[in-house]
Amino acid sequence: MSITTTRLTRSKEATELTLRLTTGELARQAARANEYTNSTSGVAPTYLQANLLVLPSRYAADFRNLCARNPVPCPLIAESAAPGDFSRLVSHLPSVSSKSLAEGLDLRTDCPRYNVYKDSKLVHAGVPDVTDQWTEDHVAFLVGCSQSFESALERAGLPVRHSVQDRTVPMYRSNIPLNAAGVFSGSTYTVSMRPFPAKDIERVREISRAYHATHGEPVAWGWDAVARLGVENIDEVQWGQAPLTEDGQPLSTVFGDEENVPVFWGCGVSTQEAVMKAPLEGAILAHFPGCMLIMDCGEDDVL
Amino acid sequence: MSITTTRLTRSKEATELTLRLTTGELARQAARANEYTNSTSGVAPTYLQANLLVLPSRYAADFRNLCARNPVPCPLIAESAAPGDFSRLVSHLPSVSSKSLAEGLDLRTDCPRYNVYKDSKLVHAGVPDVTDQWTEDHVAFLVGCSQSFESALERAGLPVRHSVQDRTVPMYRSNIPLNAAGVFSGSTYTVSMRPFPAKDIERVREISRAYHATHGEPVAWGWDAVARLGVENIDEVQWGQAPLTEDGQPLSTVFGDEENVPVFWGCGVSTQEAVMKAPLEGAILAHFPGCMLIMDCGEDDVL
Numbered sequence: 001m002s003i004t005t006t007r008l009t010r011s012k013e014a015t016e017l018t019l020r021l022t023t024g025e026l027a028r029q030a031a032r033a034n035e036y037t038n039s040t041s042g043v044a045p046t047y048l049q050a051n052l053l054v055l056p057s058r059y060a061a062d063f064r065n066l067c068a069r070n071p072v073p074c075p076l077i078a079e080s081a082a083p084g085d086f087s088r089l090v091s092h093l094p095s096v097s098s099k100s101l102a103e104g105l106d107l108r109t110d111c112p113r114y115n116v117y118k119d120s121k122l123v124h125a126g127v128p129d130v131t132d133q134w135t136e137d138h139v140a141f142l143v144g145c146s147q148s149f150e151s152a153l154e155r156a157g158l159p160v161r162h163s164v165q166d167r168t169v170p171m172y173r174s175n176i177p178l179n180a181a182g183v184f185s186g187s188t189y190t191v192s193m194r195p196f197p198a199k200d201i202e203r204v205r206e207i208s209r210a211y212h213a214t215h216g217e218p219v220a221w222g223w224d225a226v227a228r229l230g231v232e233n234i235d236e237v238q239w240g241q242a243p244l245t246e247d248g249q250p251l252s253t254v255f256g257d258e259e260n261v262p263v264f265w266g267c268g269v270s271t272q273e274a275v276m277k278a279p280l281e282g283a284i285l286a287h288f289p290g291c292m293l294i295m296d297c298g299e300d301d302v303l
Numbered sequence: 304m305s306i307t308t309t310r311l312t313r314s315k316e317a318t319e320l321t322l323r324l325t326t327g328e329l330a331r332q333a334a335r336a337n338e339y340t341n342s343t344s345g346v347a348p349t350y351l352q353a354n355l356l357v358l359p360s361r362y363a364a365d366f367r368n369l370c371a372r373n374p375v376p377c378p379l380i381a382e383s384a385a386p387g388d389f390s391r392l393v394s395h396l397p398s399v400s401s402k403s404l405a406e407g408l409d410l411r412t413d414c415p416r417y418n419v420y421k422d423s424k425l426v427h428a429g430v431p432d433v434t435d436q437w438t439e440d441h442v443a444f445l446v447g448c449s450q451s452f453e454s455a456l457e458r459a460g461l462p463v464r465h466s467v468q469d470r471t472v473p474m475y476r477s478n479i480p481l482n483a484a485g486v487f488s489g490s491t492y493t494v495s496m497r498p499f500p501a502k503d504i505e506r507v508r509e510i511s512r513a514y515h516a517t518h519g520e521p522v523a524w525g526w527d528a529v530a531r532l533g534v535e536n537i538d539e540v541q542w543g544q545a546p547l548t549e550d551g552q553p554l555s556t557v558f559g560d561e562e563n564v565p566v567f568w569g570c571g572v573s574t575q576e577a578v579m580k581a582p583l584e585g586a587i588l589a590h591f592p593g594c595m596l597i598m599d600c601g602e603d604d605v606l
Contacts, residue, residue, distance in 0.1 A: 069519060072372050072482045176480055179375045179522055219482055
């Protein structure tokens, strides 16, 4: 099977459509109809966004434990009500009822794009749906997404660079080990990155801190964090799009600049990285990084 | 102030006393009377053991968040019912009631030994009690201890080396970053180590996995994990006592031996390491590593 590589540069039409997708339900419907196949950054502002990971049921207990042991990169929000069920979820958040997560959901179609893994290897990247891959034995898990605190940062007067530039958040592999859980061992955190002025970092930490279910406060910040996290080149992302300066230059061109300090958060793509490092058998389905599932509940409902 | 350094080599008398301390209550009474001032490994078998950290109340919220973001090294079990309260605890474990934690407790005296920090620096190590340091503003936290799953390993026919040799568990600083939480940033996991035969590692993982509230399964294993964790010398511990082979030789003398594979767990001393890395003001009190608080409830009550 060939691997589709998909770049998420949003066209003028996609940007116009984004503005019309004002709720989680509208966003899911547009994704289901394959009218919307792009990054969900800026889609349905203030609605909760989630990472999706779908596993054969025999890996479900280990995956729950992986999330419990790594709540910063992998905060578990919800899972399938039963194996094979692609429409009903059980909430893991005390403040959110299962019913309020997503009405009329179809997990096989409602992300704008998907990744498909076979035997722990990525075989399809960015496909529009996974209906033909879904089986009676699949269990879906939703994990918090850091795009969920971007509205709060913007409301506080802290613009989020990739959102302003209509790009996908930059994501990297890091060297921080994920705490092992059963079959999931030997993997590391993936991290998302947003540059902020050095003087604002304590406010950025404080605002995102409250969002426990969507990664909470950053795991590292500062230009020296790039090497410390094992990120080889800040301009070369593993997922999403490369970060730019306000003027549209590669971020590395302003290395050391106090107005462009990289700030890193735990990232739910860690779940897909854990899949690739584990010896899993069978089909594993996931959202395409940046193209999240959008829920009916609000970002602030999970506080 | 001078720093007392304390070696926890158990005398014949201490070993005899250990055998008489069969419950958490007896162990706390002996610690309170300063009859017992040694490692609690092997004391009151099957009773839950805990790390203690006592902070000025203004750091309590950040510390709760540190534990929530790092449940493997810092699984939060309980905290003071109110600032200044050294006798009543509120349980954070759904399966353990607050009342069943410890009847007639005095957190100022009931660990065999204590550490005292002032302004994030260790100023007294291994003192018998901290009554003179306790204030109305202090909040105590109890964090799970890996000595709590040693009985389960032994019951499964997997002898725990340091316990067989009547020594304190070896503990090391590692390079795994603790997820930052407010004032607590820039610190790393401390880890405890027990050698097991390579062929038994999957069983060791499986048995300890269930003990979520007391660190769960290991974070790393194998001789290659020593360098990966940034442990410079397996014979030089930062807390506890150096690990030995079955014949009483330094563990490094059998480097690569499949019968003596180092297995590392998250360790509650991470909380004291986090204190030393943070810019805290005032007196912080803690147990002396290895000399834990022993509870009334059982290790298996937290499963």
